[in-house]
Amino acid sequence: MENKLAINSPYQMDFSALVKVEAPATVANMVCGFDVLGFAVNEPFDKMQIRFKETPGITIINDDEYNLPTDPEKNVAGAALLAMMEELPSNIGFELTIQKQIKPGSGVGSSAASSAGAVAAANRLLHNYFSKEDLVRFAMNGEKLASGVKHADNIAPCIYGGVTLIRSIFPLDIVALTAPPLFVTIVHPQIEVKTSDARSILQQKVLLKDAIRQWGNIAGLVAGLLQADYALIGRSLEDVLIEPVRSILIPGFDQVKQQSKEAGALGGGISGSGPSIFMLSETHATAKKVEELMQQIYDGLGLDHHTYVTTINHSGVRFVDSLITEQTPS
Ligand code: HSE
Numbered sequence: 001m002e003n004k005l006a007i008n009s010p011y012q013m014d015f016s017a018l019v020k021v022e023a024p025a026t027v028a029n030m031v032c033g034f035d036v037l038g039f040a041v042n043e044p045f046d047k048m049q050i051r052f053k054e055t056p057g058i059t060i061i062n063d064d065e066y067n068l069p070t071d072p073e074k075n076v077a078g079a080a081l082l083a084m085m086e087e088l089p090s091n092i093g094f095e096l097t098i099q100k101q102i103k104p105g106s107g108v109g110s111s112a113a114s115s116a117g118a119v120a121a122a123n124r125l126l127h128n129y130f131s132k133e134d135l136v137r138f139a140m141n142g143e144k145l146a147s148g149v150k151h152a153d154n155i156a157p158c159i160y161g162g163v164t165l166i167r168s169i170f171p172l173d174i175v176a177l178t179a180p181p182l183f184v185t186i187v188h189p190q191i192e193v194k195t196s197d198a199r200s201i202l203q204q205k206v207l208l209k210d211a212i213r214q215w216g217n218i219a220g221l222v223a224g225l226l227q228a229d230y231a232l233i234g235r236s237l238e239d240v241l242i243e244p245v246r247s248i249l250i251p252g253f254d255q256v257k258q259q260s261k262e263a264g265a266l267g268g269g270i271s272g273s274g275p276s277i278f279m280l281s282e283t284h285a286t287a288k289k290v291e292e293l294m295q296q297i298y299d300g301l302g303l304d305h306h307t308y309v310t311t312i313n314h315s316g317v318r319f320v321d322s323l324i325t326e327q328t329p330s
Pocket of ligand 1: 034035036107109151153154198272273
């Protein structure tokens with residue numbers, strides 16, 4: 001591949017530079033938009049920092065309890081950085097420290113936060129040499145490592161912030177959507193569902209009548225978001241293809257969904273490939289009510305769980321404390 005930085009970049013590696021980022025959790029699919037819709041939330045998020053190192057290659061340091069691989073080829077952040085480095089001079093080296101706060105296998109974009117956070121942070125070191133679309137392209141290699149397939153419905157919102165529509169991944173076509181204020185309640189029952197497993201149980205063929213219903217809902221949801229029509233958003237949060245199959249992996253799913261709607265939530269469903277469940281509400285008070293009932297349901301089932309009441313994150317990966325000396329291109 002063309003060595004773009006070597007040919008074009010006027011910048012030098014600055015070994016004193018350090019970039020710290022917070023990479024947000026994301027809710028993929030948004031119920032009806034399997035692999036094509038997703039949004040970022042303000043909580044939880046992973047913390048990461050990156051610097052250049054004098055030796056070429058990638059060093060990964062884990063500063064958390066998850067014992068994830070430090071071999072870059074086996075680590076999703078490493079896989080994303082390796083893809084980026086194919087388009088950089090071969091003498092570049094990065095040292096990446098990861099403090100994960102999003103539990104792997106939770107369904108709120110843990111692997112995407114690592115992959116997207118790593119390449120967004122590295123790009124800041126490189127004075128934003130690459131575009132956001134490039135970063136999505138690199139970070140999808142992390143998703144491929146985690147789930148066996150490239151998908152961008154966690155990566156794109158993590159990098160762009162807000163709600164994103166991924167109209168296509170080959171070639172990449174990402175549309176950032178506006179959305180009215182929404183409160184998000186998430187419950188993460190403490191079981192692990194691997195995305196690769198949750199994908200392998202899906203049917204490869206769908207009935208035309210189900211497809212019609214699904215694309216009506218996707219179009220309705222996008223229109224509802226753009227027009228700030230809460231009732232339309234609520235009506236469109238329906239998934240006739242994926243949820244009926246996957247929800248059997250999540251204890252308490254039907255109860256959470258039904259009772260959340262009775263409590264006034266607009267609607268919701270499985271977050272990504274689960275096991276987390278999310279619900280959208282128009283007010284903070286409703287989102288808190290939904291949190292309480294989620295806690296009651298999982299307490300009743302005797303299943304450990306974490307809950308979050310948060311809002312849509314509109315900035316994507318957040319830069320904190322970047323120690324970068326701005327260089328004048330030479
Ligand atoms: N769209 C992907 C899936 C998201 O549902 O398999 C995984 O987080």
